[in-house]
Amino acid sequence: MRIGELATQAGTTPDTIRFYEKVGLIESRRLTNGSRDFPPETVAWLHYVRTAQALGFSHAEIARTGEELREAPDAAEALAALFQEKIRLIDARMSELAALRAELTTRVDTVGPQRSGETVRRP
Template sequence: MRIGELAARSGLSRDAIRFYEKVGLVSGQRLANGYRDFPPETVPWLEYVRTAQTLGFSLAEIARTGEELRDAPDTAQALSALFEAKIKVVDARMTQLADLRAELQARVGSGCPLGARTPAPAG
């Protein structure tokens, strides 16, 4: 299918599809007239890409894991492993954000919130 039809069926813009093609997430063949021709299975793949992005996966992660998932004997198990790994990343980020919030809160009213904070004396 041509890029216009793929855009209509996937809900993505032609520019987004071209970008995904540039970074290697999708591939289309060039016809003799220069038009791109994409296989039908590109539509569900683009839906997967959009869902994965919504779940916090980067395009690099999607590209890297896409091949793994296609070749996995048990896709559900492979997806579960990816989700578990992403949960660990999210948990670590939440801890970092909580620490950052505490640091910012400690600086409220300090007069110079960007200066080095002196630790409280040990008591």
């Protein structure tokens, strides 16, 4: 399948497909005239990539998880495990951000409003 047809079927642009190919998320073979040729299953994979991005997965995570899913005996179970791991990472990051917010709030209270000529106290 040529890049234009793939873009139409996947609901994306040829530039996006070229980018995904450049970062290693998809592969094509080159025809004798230099055009890219993609296998039909690339459409479903691109839908997965876009969904995974919307769920907060990075390109590296998508590439890694794609390999895990392809090799898993039960793709649904493997996908659920990947989602659970992502939830754990999000929870950890939320805890870190909450602690950072609390620290900033404490420092705002110790600094107080600034007036011209006043120096900011440092903790």
